Amino acid sequence: xxxxxxxxxxxxxxxxxxxxxxxxxxxxxxxxxxxxxxxxxxxxxxxxxxxxxxxxxxxxxxxxxxxxxxxxxxxxxxxxxxxxxxxxxxxxxxxxxxxxxxxxxxxxxxxxxxxxxxxxxxxxxxxxxxxxxxxxxxxxxxxxxxxxxxxxxxxxxxxxxxxxxxxxxxxxxxxxx
Amino acid sequence: xxxxxxxxxxxxxxxxxxxxxxxxxxxxxxxxxxxxxxxxxxxxxxxxxxxxxxxxxxxxxxxxxxxxxxxxxxxxxxxxxxxxxxxxxxxxxxxxxxxxxxxxxxxxxxxxxxxxxxxxxxxxxxxxxxxxxxxxxxxxxxxxxxxxxxxxxxxxxxxxxxxxxxxxxxxxxxxxxxxxxxxxxxxxxxxxxxxxxxxxxxxxxxxxxxxxxxxxxxxxxxxxxxxxxxxxxxxxxxxxxxxxxxxxxxxxxxxxxxxxxxxxxxxxx
Ligand SMILES: Cc1cc2nc3c(=O)[nH]c(=O)nc-3n(C[C@H](O)[C@H](O)[C@H](O)COP(=O)(O)OP(=O)(O)OC[C@H]3O[C@@H](n4cnc5c(N)ncnc54)[C@H](O)[C@@H]3O)c2cc1C
Ligand code: FES
Ligand code: FES
Numbered sequence: 516x517x518x519x520x521x522x523x524x525x526x527x528x529x530x531x532x533x534x535x536x537x538x539x540x541x542x543x544x545x546x547x548x549x550x551x552x553x554x555x556x557x558x559x560x561x562x563x564x565x566x567x568x569x570x571x572x573x574x575x576x577x578x579x580x581x582x583x584x585x586x587x588x589x590x591x592x593x594x595x596x597x598x599x600x601x602x603x604x605x606x607x608x609x610x611x612x613x614x615x616x617x618x619x620x621x622x623x624x625x626x627x628x629x630x631x632x633x634x635x636x637x638x639x640x641x642x643x644x645x646x647x648x649x650x651x652x653x654x655x656x657x658x659x660x661x662x663x664x665x666x667x668x669x670x671x672x673x674x675x676x677x678x679x680x681x682x683x684x685x686x687x688x689x690x691x692x
Numbered sequence: 693x694x695x696x697x698x699x700x701x702x703x704x705x706x707x708x709x710x711x712x713x714x715x716x717x718x719x720x721x722x723x724x725x726x727x728x729x730x731x732x733x734x735x736x737x738x739x740x741x742x743x744x745x746x747x748x749x750x751x752x753x754x755x756x757x758x759x760x761x762x763x764x765x766x767x768x769x770x771x772x773x774x775x776x777x778x779x780x781x782x783x784x785x786x787x788x789x790x791x792x793x794x795x796x797x798x799x800x801x802x803x804x805x806x807x808x809x810x811x812x813x814x815x816x817x818x819x820x821x822x823x824x825x826x827x828x829x830x831x832x833x834x835x836x837x838x839x840x841x842x843x844x845x846x847x848x849x850x851x852x853x854x855x856x857x858x859x860x861x862x863x864x865x866x867x868x869x870x871x872x873x874x875x876x877x878x879x880x881x882x883x884x885x886x887x888x889x890x891x892x893x894x895x896x897x898x899x900x901x902x903x904x905x906x907x908x909x910x911x912x913x914x915x916x917x918x919x920x921x922x923x924x925x926x927x928x929x930x931x932x933x934x935x936x937x938x939x940x941x942x943x944x945x946x947x948x949x950x951x952x953x954x955x956x957x958x959x960x961x
Contacts, residue, residue: 535700646794
């Protein structure tokens with residue numbers, strides 16, 4: 516067992532963990548945060564993606580013990596995040612989920628794509644999503660939702676100008692809400 | 693999937709890490725864990741103790757020194773991709789970093805971990821050979837320098853001895869007038885490569901290297917010569933591939949030919 520102090524969704528946590536415990540198991544089993552899904556457990560599917568110090572990481576191949584002093588954020592910790600709010604709206608609007616297994620991690624990755632690329636073009640989104648596996652949707656609606664969210668959140672960008680219908684839909688949706 | 697039990701050690705600096713690794717045959721360094729935790733989970737590797745090297749100051753960050761950039765071994769792929777560390781390579785290293793795996797893996801995976809593992813298809817190995825890099829290797833007993841092309845000696849096999857750590861990687865700054873070409877062929881974005889070719893053409897000479905062979909990345913002497921002299925690169929590539937990857941099947945040999953020609957074309961464009 517090893518001592519671990521870190522921040523989980525903004526709250527300080529100090530506990531002892533078994534050295535081999537993965538971050539995925541710690542948040543799911545230790546803290547009941549089941550929005551972090553576990554698919555392959557060896558770094559291949561992306562379903563377990565969380566943020567460590569604000570950067571996406573695959574929690575199945577991060578040890579809990581590595582997170583000493585770090586800030587860990589799961590999907591549950593992003594409920595009030597404005598980018599996530601826009602992504603939720605667009606995922607709903609574009610039917611970007613079916614079973615929902617990949618969705619929390621898809622949205623965390625999408626948030627990072629928008630942070631790094633702004634209103635990203637669909638080709639960029641597809642490249643960046645290569646490591647997030649979805650077995651249901653065929654990806655097209657997910658790419659459309661991320662493109663729409665990126666454009667809505669970056670209204671002055673080229674992509675938003677090139678796709679005014681997307682920006683208008685997003686603005687309409689936020690007016691309605 | 694759970695790894696067998698191990699102890700996770702947070703060493704108090706480089707000397708402490710080296711003495712733990714030197715004293716215990718069943719201790720292993722861990723950096724990003726992006727390969728090692730997979731291998732431990734699949735029980736393809738085993739360790740009694742994992743020594744975390746990511747918070748050792750000598751292994752973190754990069755600095756400019758004397759016509760070169762010295763990268764701490766624990767520098768992540770994402771730091772290089774984003775230009776958060778100096779770039780000696782006129783964009784080559786940033787391109788390579790951005791095509792390794794996926795962003796979530798690049799945020800944690802390190803250049804030193806990738807070299808130490810020496811996966812035949814790892815992206816950094818051929819690139820650092822073509823750039824003429826040197827690795828600074830330390831143990832409790834002292835330090836030694838190894839040229840990139842002398843570091844790996846087989847698939848998943850390097851000259852690292854038990855108890856040794858890669859401390860840093862020194863990459864000479866490419867002078868004005870240097871050009872590079874790089875091609876990676878993989879089945880999908882972020883997948884391990886089926887072939888990687890890199891050509892670096894300096895005013896005073898050319899180096900070319902091939903990765904994703906059946907063994908380890910190697911220099912391509914005939915290709916370098918052909919690029920330098922304006923000779924027949926395809927013929928040179930066929931000769932070098934036969935030496936560099938003798939067991940390649942027809943498909944793999946064609947992948948190698950394609951990446952070499954594309955890298956050479958980018959250099960000469
Ligand atoms: C889904 C997925 C896809 C990937 N795709 C690619 C790809 O396309 N191309 C590619 O190149 N890589 C790829 N990788 C591997 C990735 O680049 C890893 O980050 C890298 O190989 C290992 O780096 P690490 O820091 O995570 O090392 P770790 O996993 O921590 O360690 C790897 C090995 O190196 C040793 N080690 C670590 N640091 C040191 C050191 N400083 N000195 C001595 N020994 C050390 C460890 O003991 C261990 O044996 C992929 C990984 C995943 C999970
Ligand atoms: S469960 Fe972590 S990447 Fe698949
Ligand atoms: S919605 Fe089912 S896996 Fe993506």
